[in-house]
Amino acid sequence: MEQVGVQPSGSLREWLGRNLPILILIPSLIGSLTYVFVFTGWTMYISLSDSSLLPSYGWVGFENYASLWSSRRWNIAYSNLFFYSTFYVLGAMGIGLILAILIDQRVRAESGWRTIFLYPLAVSFVVTGTVWSWLYSPAAGIEFLVKSLGFENFEFALTASRDYAIYAIMITGIWQSSGFAMALFLAGLRSVDQDLVRAAQIDGASTFRTYRKVLLPSIRPIFLAVAVIMLQFAIKTFDLVVALTGGGPGIATTFPAIYVYDLMFQRGQIAQGAGAAIMMLVALAVVLVPYAFYMAWRRRREAGHG
Amino acid sequence: MADLSIAIDDPAARTARRRYAINRTIIYGLLLLFSAVYLLPLAVVVMNSFRPLPEIAQHGLINFPRTIQFSAWIDAWSTYCINGTCEGMKRNFFNSLYMTIPATIISTFLGALNGYILSKWRFPGSEFLFTCMLLGVFIPGQIALLPWAYLLGQLGLQNSVQGLVLVHVIQGLSFTTLFCRNFYVSIPDDLIKAARIDGAGFWRIFRKIVLPISPPILIVTVIWQFTGIWNEFLFGVVLTSGREQPITAALVALAASETNVRNYDVMSAGVLIGALPPLLIY
Structure with a gap:
């Protein structure tokens, strides 16, 4: 075993011994930092260039962003994103919370229930989207089933309708991710000081009141964390829409991520596609940067009080 | 449970017990309902991967198998055509x-x-x-x-x-x-x-x-x-x-x-082939 500090200084062996950690870290650092900074910078540059089918480096300033924001399709894409993320986040959190509270009632076979609600997370959006597109299919899915039960006038053709296709994506997205919210909420509920809960019960508070007044307020930070994570999922939504509606009917369910893909790889307008990708990054930053600051502020406050 | 059965004739205990039973029924009922929604898509693919296509066409996707076939799995795995190449998935x-x-x-x-x-x-x-x-x-x-x-x-x-x-x-x-x-x-x-x-x-x-x-x-x-x-x-x-x-x-x-x-039968099998490894790891 080498004895650091005993050997004469300046020997290669000792230098290696001292700097081994940094040397091992370097390949990962190069990879990660290239990904984070060089790739982002390059895409940003492309978005300000006159590239079309292939990268080219003539500077055109914010022209691509101007044409992006005047594109009808992009406007549909980001208003879809706003609409979708609002209801997706609220829906997944609402159902996740209900499931967490139900499971928290000392039910039998708890891990069995948990597995049922969590398994969609292990399945890809592609698989989920494909299967749900069948369920939404009027000719074979839910509409067919209800009709065959005798309700001849029943209509449930969400994915075929320009106005309602986005609800199909919403329902499926909520189905896939509410288990995730449930798991985080359940972990939160379990971490609340049980003495507080017992105190409330001794005071005669009903289960409902205990949750509303004691348990839910003490897991408030978890609500925020879940919302932030879910918003992040929503902004990155891509595979689910591709598998479920392909962005259609027409362009009714275009999302920013789909727009990026289409412009870059279907239409050969990589500069505008890169601009759209940068806008996605901006959207994520709008969500995450305030959250990061809030967390830092809270940590400092806690440290101050502690 | 034990102390409840001792106080069996106490009316207050009886209402408490009845309320407890109702609560439990609601909790398990809701859990079952949610589970049905969560499991439905999985059940649909699993069953349709074993159902013959004419049967699916006639009775819809959400139905129990009347006859069982395994050919969809073989097709999806090794012979089905995707974009002109016919070697399955x-x-x-x-x-x-x-x-x-x-x-x-x-x-x-x-x-x-x-x-x-x-x-x-x-x-x-x-x-x-x-x-x-x-x-x-x-x-x-x-x-x-x-x-x-x-x-x-x-x-x-x-x-x-x-x-x-x-x-x-x-x-x-x-x-x-x-x-x-x-x-x-x-x-x-x-x-x-x-x-x-x-x-x-x-x-x-x-x-x-x-x-x-x-x-x-x-x-x-x-x-x-x-x-x-x-x-x-x-x-x-x-x-x-x-x-x-x-x-x-x-x-x-x-x-x-x-x-x-x-071809819902082959696609169901294909979907399951794509979903199984992460489900197993899980």
Whole structure:
């Protein structure tokens, strides 16, 4: 075993011994930092260039962003994103919370229930989207089933309708991710000081009141964390829409991520596609940067009080 | 339960018991209802992968099998035609496997080393570098599409499974490093210091102290990476085509190549082939 500090200084062996950690870290650092900074910078540059089918480096300033924001399709894409993320986040959190509270009632076979609600997370959006597109299919899915039960006038053709296709994506997205919210909420509920809960019960508070007044307020930070994570999922939504509606009917369910893909790889307008990708990054930053600051502020406050 | 049965004639206890029973019924009823919704899609694919096509056409997708056939699985695995090539999904399945297993192992191993260094061998600036690496967790894949396409082309890895392995290792490093670092931070520094005073070096401490307590975090990291990489679609569809595509991209191609007649039986089997490995890992 080498004895650091005993050997004469300046020997290669000792230098290696001292700097081994940094040397091992370097390949990962190069990879990660290239990904984070060089790739982002390059895409940003492309978005300000006159590239079309292939990268080219003539500077055109914010022209691509101007044409992006005047594109009808992009406007549909980001208003879809706003609409979708609002209801997706609220829906997944609402159902996740209900499931967490139900499971928290000392039910039998708890891990069995948990597995049922969590398994969609292990399945890809592609698989989920494909299967749900069948369920939404009027000719074979839910509409067919209800009709065959005798309700001849029943209509449930969400994915075929320009106005309602986005609800199909919403329902499926909520189905896939509410288990995730449930798991985080359940972990939160379990971490609340049980003495507080017992105190409330001794005071005669009903289960409902205990949750509303004691348990839910003490897991408030978890609500925020879940919302932030879910918003992040929503902004990155891509595979689910591709598998479920392909962005259609027409362009009714275009999302920013789909727009990026289409412009870059279907239409050969990589500069505008890169601009759209940068806008996605901006959207994520709008969500995450305030959250990061809030967390830092809270940590400092806690440290101050502690 | 025991003290309730003693007080059986007390009316107050009886109402309390009845209320308890009603509560339980509501709780289990709701759980069953939600479970039905959660399990329905799974049940539908599993059953339809064994039902003959005419039966599906006649009775709809959401129905119990009347007769059982296994041919859909064989078709989906080895003979079904996707975009003109008729060799089923087995090639795409193995592409996914050859992509996911090395990428998971390499990114988890590097993540463990990075986490160990960034928590126990800190150097000036290491916290800053860690924060920079962390940004990779949040960056949307779309930002990296063009650079990856260009870089893989330069490396001669375009349209290859190896190229995807590289992409997923780099993309995964932020996650694996974050997971492991946050876990290793909780190892007492004194333990490491004592080992260093005893003359143990970087590798020895890693092998003798850090690795033995790592299984919980390594399991989490492996599950996360495996399911994430197996299920990834964007890079698969952009950076590879045809026979080199992973199974997620092949599934979408399969669904898109269906024009008028939907072969729900074969597609159900195909979907299950694509979904099974992460479900099993889980």
